[in-house]
């Protein structure tokens with residue numbers, strides 16, 4: 001929890017800030033949205049209006065797609081024989097999921113290498129393609145906390 005709650009969240013913020021600085025059009029759009037929906041007077045602690053502004057959420061989620069801080073997720077271990085996408089995986093195998101590659105796969109994403117947060121506004125981020133927090137039962141229990149912290153920090 002300490003590692004995930006500090007280092008991974010900080011690394012994600014660093015990537016999100018770098019992406020915004022390298023894409024001034026996206027930065028300006030996010031800034032305009034925060035200015036319009038929140039304004040300066042709410043930034044000193046009254047965070048609720050900031051939470052309601054979602055554009056920055058798209059920004060960091062999109063950073064997570066291109067620069068996942070845990071690119072191979074966390075190693076999984078098969079408790080029984082199973083088949084994954086036609087491959088027989090014996091019991092006791094350590095399996096790494098290459099989320100980095102999946103999230104940049106041109107068969108799944110149009111213009112896969114480009115930072116375009118607006119694509120997430122059209123629902124292109126269905127859960128099976130964007131798996132930065134893992135999926136299903138072993139997915140990160142900190143996902144909700146992390147997304148709130150990231151959204152609020154980036155928004156401020």
Ligand code: HEM
Pocket residue numbers: 001002004005006008009012069070073074075132133134135137138139140141142143145146
């Ligand atoms: C941007 C932030 C974060 C990312 C990208 C992230 C990502 C991940 C990933 C990929 C896993 C492994 C999922 C799998 O096994 O397939 C995981 C597990 C976990 N995460 Fe996070 N995480 C983040 C923030 C946090 C925070 C803030 C906490 C707690 C304060 C947290 C606590 C945990 C714990 C306890 C596990 C292990 C769960 C288990 O094995 O059942 N994470 N996280």
